[in-house]
Amino acid sequence: MYSPIVQNERHINVLKEILKDKLGYKKNLNRIESLVVIANPSTIINKKYAPINIANKIIRNDQLIQTISNVEKDKKINWVFIQDDMEKIATCLKAHHKDIDIDYVNKYCLEKENQEDSEDLVIKNDEMDEKIRYKLRGYRLKVSNRENLKPYMVFSNDTMEEVISAKPRCIDELMKVK
Structure with missing residues (x-):
């Protein structure tokens, strides 16, 4: 620790x-x-x-x-x-002094998506929200295991719900979420 x-x-x-x-x-x-x-x-x-x-x-x-x-x-x-x-x-x-460059895309196993491809997917909101929730929970568990943290320390359920409701399309939009 x-x-x-x-x-x-x-x-x-x-x-x-x-x-x-x-x-x-x-x-x-x-x-x-x-x-x-x-x-x-x-x-x-x-x-x-x-x-x-x-x-x-x-x-x-x-x-x-x-x-x-x-x-x-x-x-x-x-x-x-x-x-x-x-x-x-x-x-x-x-x-x-030595600068440390951290590649957060690789560190947190983020995938760069093509926005045009994501716009083509048409799924009902409830189904999409449930799929996003499932993937975010899986991602949170994976990061918490790798970093030896409790899952809520990666992000809380409230933060996850804000991400789901905001549906950010890029990193900048994601960073605006709490």
């Missing part, structure tokens, strides 16, 4: 490697501070069983400014980058 804590730790390790290997920073790398900022106000954060070092890294977005101010006031941390250092780090990170 996706974990923002683990992702954050990986990012810090990559940053430390770049600072050490590419830019020559060898000291004070353990002073790099990191946070996981939760932006969604409805996200439930249960820190009850989390170790203290992890629980202290998780904050809500409205706590970010206060947390940064507290870190700045802390006299133990006196390692500050100057403007030139920040530009070097930014340039180096930009050089290491």
